[in-house]
Amino acid sequence: MAYRDRVLMGPGPCNVSPEVSAALAAPLLGHLDPEFLHVLDETCSRLRQVFQTTNPLTLPLSATGSGGMEAAFVNLVRPGDPVVVGINGLFGERMAEVASRHGADVVRVEAPWGEPLDPQRLLDAHRAPKVIAVVHAETSTGVRNDVEPLGRSKGDAVLLVDCVTSLGGVEVDVDGWGVDVAYSGSQKCLGVPPGLAPITVSPEGRRRLVQRPTSWYFDLDLIARYVEGDGGGRTYHHTAPVAMVMALHAGLGLLLDEGLAQVWQRHLDAGRALQQGLEELGLELVGPPSHRLPQLTVVRVPDGVDSAAVRRQLLERYGIEIGAGAGPWASTVWRIGCMGPSAASRHVALLLAALGEVLGR
């Protein structure tokens, strides 16, 4: 039998709730329709709650999470600016590349893949960095980096944090931690299809935005004139992706109805059960237990096992998607997500049962 649907347990997208699907398929509204603008305002307000911030400049960018990364750097970095970037995985590496393309003087602070970064090394890396940038949840390794110590001691630097895989899955406290710019993606723990990048900018971060940056599409000042304006005062920038915003609005609504703390606990429970089950199958997890993400588990492919063949069997026999490794780890690890609606006992039980069968354990 060929499956027409999927149990999505890769590194994103996850499965989405019926309410999110219904929002996608709802009758389309224009991007300047009062009803849509109300939904957009509410979406921004819900994003503030999930980011735990009062930042007025909080909105969904019309791009995927990687577009959020680009927007963050293009709006903050001028050629020659010293930018400290923490690198312990593919997405830290990508931050360095994006910053470099925009002319930053990148100061690399590295840790081995699978290990967390030492915040003090980031703080000590440059006398007066313009930006300190770090990935909160490394999607390539399943490792969490500590953000709070960076906010406490950042000095005059702008603290830029990639929350693509963390937001909605583990605590993200933008205001409490002193984060100036944080972005995420819709398709991870927010439980919405890929295509939007929520972003939030602190008042201090906003004061330091580049005027007329190279990118017109990601120019936060222009975007804010549309998103933040009231009815008559909104200035058209580009046509908002209305169906995706409706979906994000619905997904955030479900998340907040459940409660932030409850949602984190659900991710924690699912992730712990999965990780325990994988170890009981004799598999080895990546990263120190203290910094393992519950929503994204990275596990080593056992010696002699064909990584791709296992993924294919999971997909074909059970309709389950898990992820290959990223970059140099492509065939040596699997990445298993418990994100959004996929952070559920049903998903964990099924995956463990199916993987056990496929591995013959």
Add this chain to the structure above:
Amino acid sequence: MAYRDRVLMGPGPCNVSPEVSAALAAPLLGHLDPEFLHVLDETCSRLRQVFQTTNPLTLPLSATGSGGMEAAFVNLVRPGDPVVVGINGLFGERMAEVASRHGADVVRVEAPWGEPLDPQRLLDAHRAPKVIAVVHAETSTGVRNDVEPLGRSKGDAVLLVDCVTSLGGVEVDVDGWGVDVAYSGSQKCLGVPPGLAPITVSPEGRRRLVQRPTSWYFDLDLIARYVEGDGGGRTYHHTAPVAMVMALHAGLGLLLDEGLAQVWQRHLDAGRALQQGLEELGLELVGPPSHRLPQLTVVRVPDGVDSAAVRRQLLERYGIEIGAGAGPWASTVWRIGCMGPSAASRHVALLLAALGEVLGR
């Protein structure tokens, strides 16, 4: 009674077909799922048919039409490059701004808003331009600019054409006209919600792409490695917006099933009926008849009539959306779209009846 749906007759988005809504709400697939990659390949193939091109590099960018514009310039323009831009409306103006931000030496060739550009003036504007850029269908004025003469005589220049409002509504012949780079938006005549920017690049255009452009997100070379690769050979760039791609796939399928020529004729019929009806109501159309777009009609607000009040009444009493003017024309014209599924006798008859009632004519 408050309408929960809308008759969308603004400058985009238009109403979408039930099949497109169903595709949005279909069970989500991962962005590396073989089934999704098949849909993506087919989407690119369908885009080639609609663009009338054999260009291998033809794909949907993960951004709105304005992101398509940015991608086109960021991949073609190096600082100091002479770029001739035709400007007879808001989107030509935007092209000049985007090109300028990427360091182009912009040569402006202007015509008054509401008039078409003279192609010969574009060709004569610079001895050896790197790029000649023009908007095919000006969404701010409803005027079509001639592209074919530019392709015939472009010399060594790359011909870059904005087809956001034209593609699927009037003929666009990328190969026949010698267009090197063309981009569009999903929410106009393709009949899909906003959020994707189809783009196509000729082999010659591709040879002249900037290596490692400022923008990582819009780097066409990196994007192509994901979109064009075969199963095992695809290199992850960013997470494709799968639900939107499914919707575009469905919308393009409907369009091609109907037939390109038939779809253009339907837009022509709807636009002519609308424009004749508006004149019968005593309203004045913008632009010379030879260059008026059928899919987007721009009509002057009669003296003494409150533009916004009329739009509000159409929305509240009939659930019909039409557009205000853009930029300096904000309150002096209305923009009425007959795009995609909104290019239909039912839409035209309803709009004319409702507008006649609101205006008391």
